[in-house]
Amino acid sequence: MSGAPSSWQVIQDQIRQRISRREWQPGEYIPHETDLAAEFGCARATMNRALRGLAEEGLLERRRKAGTRVALTPVRLARFHIPVIRDEIESKGASFQFSVLHRAIAVPPPDVLTRLQTGADQPQLHLQTLYTANGAPYVHEDRWINLDAVPAARDEAFASFSPNEWLVREAPFDGGDFTLSATAATAHDARVLGCAEGEGLFVLNRTTQAGGAVITSVRMVFHSGYAMHTAL
Amino acid sequence: MSGAPSSWQVIQDQIRQRISRREWQPGEYIPHETDLAAEFGCARATMNRALRGLAEEGLLERRRKAGTRVALTPVRLARFHIPVIRDEIESKGASFQFSVLHRAIAVPPPDVLTRLQTGADQPQLHLQTLYTANGAPYVHEDRWINLDAVPAARDEAFASFSPNEWLVREAPFDGGDFTLSATAATAHDARVLGCAEGEGLFVLNRTTQAGGAVITSVRMVFHSGYAMHTAL
Protein backbone atom coordinates (compact mmCIF):
# COMPACT_ATOMS: atom_id res chain seq x y z
CA MET A 1 0.00 0.00 0.00
CA SER A 2 2.44 2.62 1.12
CA GLY A 3 5.63 1.49 -0.54
CA ALA A 4 8.12 -1.20 0.26
CA PRO A 5 9.43 -0.95 3.79
CA SER A 6 13.01 0.20 3.83
CA SER A 7 15.74 -1.91 5.27
CA TRP A 8 15.99 -0.12 8.57
CA GLN A 9 12.24 -0.49 9.06
CA VAL A 10 12.40 -4.21 8.43
CA ILE A 11 15.23 -4.50 10.91
CA GLN A 12 13.36 -2.36 13.39
CA ASP A 13 10.35 -4.64 13.18
CA GLN A 14 12.50 -7.71 13.75
CA ILE A 15 13.97 -6.14 16.85
CA ARG A 16 10.54 -5.10 18.00
CA GLN A 17 9.38 -8.70 17.69
CA ARG A 18 12.29 -10.04 19.68
CA ILE A 19 11.30 -7.66 22.44
CA SER A 20 7.60 -8.35 22.43
CA ARG A 21 8.24 -12.10 22.19
CA ARG A 22 10.51 -11.83 25.19
CA GLU A 23 13.51 -13.21 23.35
CA TRP A 24 15.17 -10.25 24.98
CA GLN A 25 13.81 -9.76 28.49
CA PRO A 26 13.03 -6.37 29.98
CA GLY A 27 16.13 -4.97 31.62
CA GLU A 28 18.38 -7.26 29.63
CA TYR A 29 21.26 -5.93 27.60
CA ILE A 30 21.05 -6.63 23.92
CA PRO A 31 24.03 -7.06 21.57
CA HIS A 32 25.99 -4.03 20.53
CA GLU A 33 25.25 -2.10 17.39
CA THR A 34 28.30 -3.54 15.71
CA ASP A 35 27.30 -7.13 16.40
CA LEU A 36 23.70 -6.61 15.40
CA ALA A 37 24.80 -4.91 12.21
CA ALA A 38 26.93 -7.93 11.42
CA GLU A 39 24.09 -10.32 12.23
CA PHE A 40 21.63 -8.47 10.01
CA GLY A 41 24.23 -7.83 7.36
CA CYS A 42 23.87 -4.08 7.32
CA ALA A 43 25.99 -1.06 8.08
CA ARG A 44 26.20 0.13 11.65
CA ALA A 45 24.54 3.38 10.63
CA THR A 46 21.51 1.45 9.47
CA MET A 47 21.30 -0.52 12.68
CA ASN A 48 21.72 2.73 14.56
CA ARG A 49 18.77 4.21 12.75
CA ALA A 50 16.61 1.23 13.68
CA LEU A 51 17.63 1.17 17.33
CA ARG A 52 17.43 4.92 17.72
CA GLY A 53 13.81 4.83 16.66
CA LEU A 54 13.00 2.18 19.24
CA ALA A 55 14.79 4.17 21.91
CA GLU A 56 12.74 7.24 21.03
CA GLU A 57 9.59 5.18 21.42
CA GLY A 58 10.73 4.22 24.87
CA LEU A 59 11.18 0.54 24.11
CA LEU A 60 14.96 0.62 24.51
CA GLU A 61 17.29 2.52 26.78
CA ARG A 62 20.66 3.38 25.37
CA ARG A 63 23.70 4.75 27.13
CA ARG A 64 27.21 5.19 25.91
CA LYS A 65 29.67 2.77 27.33
CA ALA A 66 26.87 0.91 29.08
CA GLY A 67 25.07 -0.42 26.03
CA THR A 68 21.49 -0.93 25.01
CA ARG A 69 18.88 -2.61 27.17
CA VAL A 70 15.22 -3.37 26.88
CA ALA A 71 13.28 -0.83 28.89
CA LEU A 72 11.93 -2.12 32.19
CA THR A 73 8.82 -0.01 32.04
CA PRO A 74 7.67 0.40 28.46
CA VAL A 75 6.78 4.03 28.95
CA ARG A 76 4.86 4.55 25.82
CA LEU A 77 4.22 7.97 24.55
CA ALA A 78 1.15 8.78 22.58
CA ARG A 79 1.08 11.36 19.83
CA PHE A 80 -1.96 13.54 19.49
CA HIS A 81 -2.56 15.87 16.61
CA ILE A 82 -3.30 19.27 17.98
CA PRO A 83 -6.48 20.38 16.32
CA VAL A 84 -6.62 23.33 14.01
CA ILE A 85 -10.31 23.78 14.58
CA ARG A 86 -11.28 24.54 11.03
CA ASP A 87 -9.40 21.53 9.68
CA GLU A 88 -10.77 19.24 12.33
CA ILE A 89 -14.34 20.21 11.55
CA GLU A 90 -14.00 20.25 7.80
CA SER A 91 -12.20 16.91 7.76
CA LYS A 92 -15.39 15.45 9.19
CA GLY A 93 -17.31 16.81 6.26
CA ALA A 94 -19.03 19.48 8.33
CA SER A 95 -19.18 23.19 7.63
CA PHE A 96 -17.09 25.49 9.77
CA GLN A 97 -18.27 28.76 11.28
CA PHE A 98 -17.17 30.95 14.13
CA SER A 99 -18.44 33.99 15.93
CA VAL A 100 -16.66 36.31 18.31
CA LEU A 101 -18.99 36.57 21.30
CA HIS A 102 -16.88 38.94 23.34
CA ARG A 103 -14.05 41.32 22.59
CA ALA A 104 -12.44 43.64 25.10
CA ILE A 105 -9.16 45.07 26.20
CA ALA A 106 -8.68 44.58 29.90
CA VAL A 107 -6.28 43.46 32.56
CA PRO A 108 -6.36 39.65 32.71
CA PRO A 109 -7.21 37.75 35.89
CA PRO A 110 -4.26 36.59 38.00
CA ASP A 111 -3.99 33.08 36.56
CA VAL A 112 -3.81 34.43 33.02
CA LEU A 113 -1.31 37.08 34.09
CA THR A 114 0.93 34.31 35.26
CA ARG A 115 0.64 32.44 32.02
CA LEU A 116 1.10 35.50 29.85
CA GLN A 117 3.99 36.70 31.98
CA THR A 118 2.69 40.25 31.76
CA GLY A 119 2.19 42.92 34.40
CA ALA A 120 -0.93 43.60 36.44
CA ASP A 121 -1.11 47.07 34.90
CA GLN A 122 -0.95 45.94 31.28
CA PRO A 123 -4.30 45.50 29.56
CA GLN A 124 -4.42 42.71 27.01
CA LEU A 125 -6.88 41.56 24.38
CA HIS A 126 -9.61 39.27 25.58
CA LEU A 127 -11.66 37.22 23.11
CA GLN A 128 -14.41 34.71 23.51
CA THR A 129 -15.20 32.80 20.38
CA LEU A 130 -17.60 30.01 19.55
CA TYR A 131 -16.72 27.60 16.78
CA THR A 132 -19.52 25.59 15.24
CA ALA A 133 -19.76 22.57 12.97
CA ASN A 134 -22.84 22.53 10.74
CA GLY A 135 -24.20 25.16 13.06
CA ALA A 136 -23.82 23.04 16.17
CA PRO A 137 -21.55 24.35 18.92
CA TYR A 138 -18.20 22.62 18.69
CA VAL A 139 -15.86 24.41 21.04
CA HIS A 140 -15.87 27.59 23.09
CA GLU A 141 -12.61 29.43 23.25
CA ASP A 142 -11.61 31.90 25.93
CA ARG A 143 -8.45 33.59 24.76
CA TRP A 144 -6.08 36.31 25.93
CA ILE A 145 -3.60 37.76 23.48
CA ASN A 146 -0.43 39.49 24.63
CA LEU A 147 -0.60 42.87 22.91
CA ASP A 148 3.04 43.58 23.63
CA ALA A 149 4.02 40.53 21.63
CA VAL A 150 1.31 40.89 18.98
CA PRO A 151 0.40 44.60 18.74
CA ALA A 152 -1.38 44.08 15.43
CA ALA A 153 -4.13 42.21 17.25
CA ARG A 154 -5.37 45.46 18.79
CA ASP A 155 -6.93 46.60 15.53
CA GLU A 156 -7.96 43.24 14.16
CA ALA A 157 -11.69 42.58 13.89
CA PHE A 158 -11.36 38.81 13.44
CA ALA A 159 -14.05 38.92 10.78
CA SER A 160 -12.56 36.92 7.96
CA PHE A 161 -10.10 34.94 10.06
CA SER A 162 -10.89 33.38 13.37
CA PRO A 163 -8.56 34.29 16.25
CA ASN A 164 -7.11 30.82 15.90
CA GLU A 165 -6.30 31.16 12.22
CA TRP A 166 -5.26 34.79 12.44
CA LEU A 167 -2.66 34.02 15.05
CA VAL A 168 -1.30 31.09 13.10
CA ARG A 169 -0.82 33.42 10.16
CA GLU A 170 0.39 36.52 11.92
CA ALA A 171 2.27 35.25 14.92
CA PRO A 172 3.96 31.93 14.23
CA PHE A 173 4.87 30.22 17.44
CA ASP A 174 7.83 28.07 18.28
CA GLY A 175 6.91 26.70 21.67
CA GLY A 176 4.25 26.30 24.28
CA ASP A 177 2.43 23.76 26.37
CA PHE A 178 -0.85 21.93 26.70
CA THR A 179 -2.97 20.76 29.53
CA LEU A 180 -5.89 18.41 29.04
CA SER A 181 -8.51 18.18 31.75
CA ALA A 182 -12.21 17.92 32.41
CA THR A 183 -14.85 20.16 33.91
CA ALA A 184 -18.52 20.10 34.69
CA ALA A 185 -20.53 22.42 32.48
CA THR A 186 -21.39 25.64 34.25
CA ALA A 187 -24.62 27.44 33.47
CA HIS A 188 -22.67 29.64 31.10
CA ASP A 189 -20.97 26.66 29.39
CA ALA A 190 -24.32 24.97 29.01
CA ARG A 191 -25.90 28.03 27.43
CA VAL A 192 -23.05 28.64 25.00
CA LEU A 193 -22.45 25.04 24.03
CA GLY A 194 -26.06 24.02 24.08
CA CYS A 195 -25.68 21.19 26.54
CA ALA A 196 -27.12 20.39 29.93
CA GLU A 197 -25.65 22.06 32.96
CA GLY A 198 -23.37 19.68 34.81
CA GLU A 199 -22.30 17.59 31.86
CA GLY A 200 -18.67 16.51 31.73
CA LEU A 201 -16.77 18.59 29.21
CA PHE A 202 -13.31 18.15 27.77
CA VAL A 203 -10.97 21.09 28.30
CA LEU A 204 -7.73 22.04 26.59
CA ASN A 205 -5.56 24.79 28.02
CA ARG A 206 -2.84 26.01 25.76
CA THR A 207 -0.09 28.60 25.90
CA THR A 208 2.00 29.43 22.87
CA GLN A 209 5.24 31.33 22.67
CA ALA A 210 7.55 32.82 20.09
CA GLY A 211 11.14 33.56 20.86
CA GLY A 212 10.50 33.26 24.59
CA ALA A 213 7.62 35.73 24.69
CA VAL A 214 4.17 34.37 25.41
CA ILE A 215 1.83 35.18 22.57
CA THR A 216 -1.46 33.88 23.77
CA SER A 217 -3.14 31.81 26.42
CA VAL A 218 -6.33 30.02 25.60
CA ARG A 219 -8.81 27.73 27.28
CA MET A 220 -11.00 25.66 24.99
CA VAL A 221 -14.09 23.91 26.28
CA PHE A 222 -15.38 21.31 23.85
CA HIS A 223 -18.91 20.21 23.21
CA SER A 224 -20.31 17.32 25.18
CA GLY A 225 -19.15 14.00 23.82
CA TYR A 226 -15.93 15.31 22.35
CA ALA A 227 -12.92 13.02 22.57
CA MET A 228 -9.33 12.96 21.42
CA HIS A 229 -8.21 9.73 19.86
CA THR A 230 -4.92 8.24 18.82
CA ALA A 231 -3.43 4.92 17.82
CA LEU A 232 -0.33 3.64 19.46
CA MET B 1 23.70 21.29 30.90
CA SER B 2 22.83 18.51 28.54
CA GLY B 3 25.85 18.32 26.33
CA ALA B 4 26.93 20.32 23.34
CA PRO B 5 24.33 20.35 20.59
CA SER B 6 25.39 18.26 17.66
CA SER B 7 25.83 19.71 14.23
CA TRP B 8 22.51 18.54 12.84
CA GLN B 9 20.72 20.06 15.82
CA VAL B 10 22.40 23.39 15.30
CA ILE B 11 21.44 23.31 11.65
CA GLN B 12 17.91 22.29 12.52
CA ASP B 13 17.58 25.26 14.83
CA GLN B 14 18.80 27.64 12.15
CA ILE B 15 16.22 26.28 9.74
CA ARG B 16 13.57 26.52 12.41
CA GLN B 17 14.42 30.16 12.92
CA ARG B 18 14.20 30.94 9.23
CA ILE B 19 10.72 29.49 9.26
CA SER B 20 9.46 31.20 12.38
CA ARG B 21 10.99 34.50 11.25
CA ARG B 22 9.19 34.14 7.96
CA GLU B 23 12.40 34.24 5.92
CA TRP B 24 10.77 31.27 4.27
CA GLN B 25 7.03 31.83 3.94
CA PRO B 26 4.46 29.13 4.58
CA GLY B 27 3.85 27.21 1.39
CA GLU B 28 7.12 28.37 -0.10
CA TYR B 29 9.66 25.91 -1.46
CA ILE B 30 12.99 25.99 0.28
CA PRO B 31 16.32 25.11 -1.34
CA HIS B 32 17.15 21.50 -2.03
CA GLU B 33 19.05 19.34 0.40
CA THR B 34 22.13 19.52 -1.77
CA ASP B 35 22.15 23.30 -1.86
CA LEU B 36 21.45 23.68 1.83
CA ALA B 37 24.17 21.18 2.64
CA ALA B 38 26.58 23.26 0.57
CA GLU B 39 25.43 26.47 2.25
CA PHE B 40 25.88 25.04 5.73
CA GLY B 41 29.04 23.22 4.79
CA CYS B 42 27.85 19.79 5.82
CA ALA B 43 27.17 16.46 4.17
CA ARG B 44 23.80 15.93 2.59
CA ALA B 45 23.08 13.16 5.08
CA THR B 46 23.46 15.65 7.90
CA MET B 47 21.14 18.14 6.27
CA ASN B 48 18.72 15.31 5.63
CA ARG B 49 18.72 14.45 9.29
CA ALA B 50 17.91 18.02 10.22
CA LEU B 51 15.15 18.44 7.67
CA ARG B 52 13.65 15.03 8.33
CA GLY B 53 13.17 15.97 11.95
CA LEU B 54 11.36 19.16 11.03
CA ALA B 55 9.17 17.25 8.60
CA GLU B 56 8.23 14.79 11.34
CA GLU B 57 7.26 17.71 13.54
CA GLY B 58 4.95 18.91 10.81
CA LEU B 59 6.88 22.11 10.11
CA LEU B 60 7.98 21.02 6.64
CA GLU B 61 6.38 18.96 3.92
CA ARG B 62 8.69 16.92 1.78
CA ARG B 63 7.96 15.08 -1.43
CA ARG B 64 10.29 13.42 -3.86
CA LYS B 65 10.76 15.24 -7.06
CA ALA B 66 8.63 18.11 -5.79
CA GLY B 67 10.94 19.36 -3.09
CA THR B 68 10.57 20.69 0.43
CA ARG B 69 8.16 23.41 1.42
CA VAL B 70 7.18 25.14 4.62
CA ALA B 71 3.92 23.64 5.85
CA LEU B 72 0.87 25.83 5.32
CA THR B 73 -0.81 24.71 8.51
CA PRO B 74 1.73 23.93 11.18
CA VAL B 75 -0.09 20.83 12.38
CA ARG B 76 1.73 20.33 15.58
CA LEU B 77 1.59 17.06 17.35
CA ALA B 78 1.84 16.81 21.06
CA ARG B 79 3.48 13.91 22.81
CA PHE B 80 1.94 12.64 26.01
CA HIS B 81 3.53 10.12 28.27
CA ILE B 82 1.03 7.38 28.90
CA PRO B 83 0.89 6.97 32.62
CA VAL B 84 2.10 3.83 34.30
CA ILE B 85 0.05 4.51 37.37
CA ARG B 86 2.59 3.44 39.96
CA ASP B 87 5.35 5.49 38.35
CA GLU B 88 3.14 8.51 37.96
CA ILE B 89 2.15 8.46 41.60
CA GLU B 90 5.56 7.66 43.02
CA SER B 91 7.25 10.27 40.85
CA LYS B 92 5.18 12.82 42.74
CA GLY B 93 6.60 11.56 45.98
CA ALA B 94 3.36 9.91 47.04
CA SER B 95 2.85 6.34 48.15
CA PHE B 96 1.12 3.97 45.77
CA GLN B 97 -1.59 1.50 46.71
CA PHE B 98 -4.28 -0.37 44.86
CA SER B 99 -7.22 -2.54 45.72
CA VAL B 100 -9.29 -4.79 43.51
CA LEU B 101 -12.87 -3.84 44.25
CA HIS B 102 -14.53 -6.29 41.94
CA ARG B 103 -13.44 -9.47 40.21
CA ALA B 104 -15.67 -11.68 38.09
CA ILE B 105 -15.77 -13.78 34.97
CA ALA B 106 -18.66 -12.80 32.79
CA VAL B 107 -19.73 -11.93 29.29
CA PRO B 108 -18.82 -8.30 28.63
CA PRO B 109 -21.38 -5.70 27.58
CA PRO B 110 -21.71 -5.05 23.85
CA ASP B 111 -19.35 -2.09 23.60
CA VAL B 112 -16.59 -4.05 25.31
CA LEU B 113 -17.30 -7.08 23.12
CA THR B 114 -16.64 -4.90 20.12
CA ARG B 115 -13.40 -3.63 21.51
CA LEU B 116 -12.19 -7.04 22.64
CA GLN B 117 -13.26 -8.61 19.36
CA THR B 118 -14.61 -11.64 21.23
CA GLY B 119 -17.87 -13.54 20.94
CA ALA B 120 -21.07 -12.91 22.86
CA ASP B 121 -20.78 -16.40 24.36
CA GLN B 122 -17.24 -16.04 25.66
CA PRO B 123 -16.92 -14.94 29.27
CA GLN B 124 -13.94 -12.76 30.04
CA LEU B 125 -12.27 -11.44 33.15
CA HIS B 126 -13.74 -8.28 34.60
CA LEU B 127 -11.79 -6.22 37.13
CA GLN B 128 -12.49 -3.00 38.91
CA THR B 129 -9.52 -1.53 40.67
CA LEU B 130 -8.93 1.62 42.64
CA TYR B 131 -5.47 3.14 42.68
CA THR B 132 -4.63 5.55 45.45
CA ALA B 133 -1.87 8.06 46.13
CA ASN B 134 -1.11 8.58 49.82
CA GLY B 135 -4.42 6.89 50.46
CA ALA B 136 -6.39 9.35 48.35
CA PRO B 137 -8.29 7.97 45.35
CA TYR B 138 -6.30 8.58 42.21
CA VAL B 139 -7.94 6.65 39.44
CA HIS B 140 -10.65 4.06 39.12
CA GLU B 141 -10.04 1.40 36.50
CA ASP B 142 -12.72 -0.72 34.86
CA ARG B 143 -10.92 -3.44 32.94
CA TRP B 144 -11.80 -6.44 30.83
CA ILE B 145 -9.11 -8.97 30.02
CA ASN B 146 -9.37 -11.29 27.03
CA LEU B 147 -8.91 -14.75 28.57
CA ASP B 148 -8.31 -16.33 25.17
CA ALA B 149 -5.31 -14.10 24.67
CA VAL B 150 -4.15 -14.13 28.30
CA PRO B 151 -5.36 -17.39 29.87
CA ALA B 152 -3.01 -17.01 32.83
CA ALA B 153 -5.12 -14.12 34.08
CA ARG B 154 -7.89 -16.56 35.07
CA ASP B 155 -5.98 -17.77 38.09
CA GLU B 156 -4.24 -14.56 39.01
CA ALA B 157 -5.26 -12.92 42.27
CA PHE B 158 -3.66 -9.54 41.52
CA ALA B 159 -2.44 -9.36 45.07
CA SER B 160 1.20 -8.41 44.68
CA PHE B 161 0.90 -6.88 41.25
CA SER B 162 -1.86 -4.59 40.15
CA PRO B 163 -3.73 -5.58 36.99
CA ASN B 164 -1.87 -2.80 35.28
CA GLU B 165 1.57 -4.00 36.28
CA TRP B 166 0.76 -7.68 35.92
CA LEU B 167 -0.29 -7.21 32.33
CA VAL B 168 2.78 -5.21 31.49
CA ARG B 169 4.89 -8.09 32.80
CA GLU B 170 2.91 -11.02 31.50
CA ALA B 171 1.38 -9.82 28.29
CA PRO B 172 3.61 -7.33 26.50
CA PHE B 173 1.65 -5.39 23.95
CA ASP B 174 2.69 -4.06 20.60
CA GLY B 175 -0.25 -1.92 19.63
CA GLY B 176 -3.46 -0.30 20.72
CA ASP B 177 -5.25 3.00 20.91
CA PHE B 178 -6.29 5.71 23.31
CA THR B 179 -9.27 7.94 23.68
CA LEU B 180 -9.32 10.90 26.04
CA SER B 181 -12.64 12.36 27.08
CA ALA B 182 -14.59 13.79 29.98
CA THR B 183 -17.57 12.70 32.02
CA ALA B 184 -19.68 13.95 34.87
CA ALA B 185 -19.20 11.95 38.04
CA THR B 186 -22.01 9.49 38.58
CA ALA B 187 -23.10 8.57 42.08
CA HIS B 188 -20.87 5.51 41.80
CA ASP B 189 -17.89 7.52 40.56
CA ALA B 190 -18.39 10.00 43.36
CA ARG B 191 -18.47 7.29 46.00
CA VAL B 192 -15.41 5.45 44.71
CA LEU B 193 -13.30 8.50 43.96
CA GLY B 194 -14.45 10.50 46.93
CA CYS B 195 -15.66 13.50 44.98
CA ALA B 196 -18.96 15.29 44.59
CA GLU B 197 -21.52 13.85 42.24
CA GLY B 198 -21.55 15.77 38.98
CA GLU B 199 -17.95 16.88 38.99
CA GLY B 200 -16.11 16.83 35.69
CA LEU B 201 -13.76 13.87 35.51
CA PHE B 202 -11.03 13.04 33.06
CA VAL B 203 -11.44 9.69 31.29
CA LEU B 204 -8.92 7.58 29.41
CA ASN B 205 -10.12 4.62 27.35
CA ARG B 206 -7.43 2.29 26.20
CA THR B 207 -7.24 -0.90 24.19
CA THR B 208 -4.01 -2.84 23.88
CA GLN B 209 -3.11 -5.61 21.48
CA ALA B 210 -0.38 -8.12 20.90
CA GLY B 211 0.15 -9.72 17.54
CA GLY B 212 -3.25 -8.57 16.36
CA ALA B 213 -5.19 -10.06 19.30
CA VAL B 214 -6.80 -7.65 21.73
CA ILE B 215 -5.44 -8.26 25.20
CA THR B 216 -7.41 -5.86 27.32
CA SER B 217 -9.79 -2.97 27.22
CA VAL B 218 -9.81 -0.52 30.06
CA ARG B 219 -11.58 2.65 31.08
CA MET B 220 -9.85 4.79 33.63
CA VAL B 221 -11.68 7.58 35.44
CA PHE B 222 -9.31 9.94 37.20
CA HIS B 223 -9.82 11.88 40.39
CA SER B 224 -11.26 15.32 40.21
CA GLY B 225 -8.68 17.89 39.20
CA TYR B 226 -6.51 15.46 37.27
CA ALA B 227 -4.86 16.81 34.13
CA MET B 228 -2.43 15.64 31.52
CA HIS B 229 0.28 18.08 30.64
CA THR B 230 2.90 18.37 27.95
CA ALA B 231 5.30 20.86 26.42
CA LEU B 232 5.51 21.43 22.72
Next chain:
DNA sequence: GAGTGGTCTAGACCACGTT
Protein backbone atom coordinates in the same frame (compact mmCIF):
# COMPACT_ATOMS: atom_id res chain seq x y z
C1' DG C 1 41.17 4.49 30.45
C1' DA C 2 38.43 2.06 27.49
C1' DG C 3 34.17 0.75 25.36
C1' DT C 4 29.85 2.00 23.50
C1' DG C 5 26.65 4.76 21.24
C1' DG C 6 26.36 9.52 18.67
C1' DT C 7 27.53 11.79 14.81
C1' DC C 8 29.62 12.98 10.49
C1' DT C 9 31.32 12.31 5.65
C1' DA C 10 31.57 11.25 0.63
C1' DG C 11 29.70 8.67 -2.46
C1' DA C 12 26.28 5.67 -4.41
C1' DC C 13 21.91 3.74 -5.81
C1' DC C 14 16.94 3.70 -5.49
C1' DA C 15 11.89 5.10 -5.23
C1' DC C 16 8.65 8.09 -6.09
C1' DG C 17 6.08 11.58 -8.31
C1' DT C 18 5.87 15.33 -11.62
C1' DT C 19 7.12 23.11 -8.48
Next chain:
DNA sequence: ACGTGGTCTAGACCACTCT
Protein backbone atom coordinates in the same frame (compact mmCIF):
# COMPACT_ATOMS: atom_id res chain seq x y z
C1' DA D 1 12.48 10.90 -18.23
C1' DC D 2 14.31 13.13 -14.94
C1' DG D 3 14.89 15.47 -10.52
C1' DT D 4 14.47 15.22 -5.59
C1' DG D 5 14.27 13.15 -1.38
C1' DG D 6 15.06 8.35 0.96
C1' DT D 7 18.22 5.16 2.10
C1' DC D 8 22.49 2.65 2.48
C1' DT D 9 27.56 1.94 3.04
C1' DA D 10 32.34 2.01 4.91
C1' DG D 11 35.05 4.39 7.50
C1' DA D 12 36.23 7.82 10.85
C1' DC D 13 36.26 10.61 14.96
C1' DC D 14 34.05 12.10 19.11
C1' DA D 15 31.42 12.27 23.64
C1' DC D 16 29.95 10.24 27.37
C1' DT D 17 29.94 7.18 31.13
C1' DC D 18 31.33 3.38 33.80
C1' DT D 19 26.19 -3.41 33.32
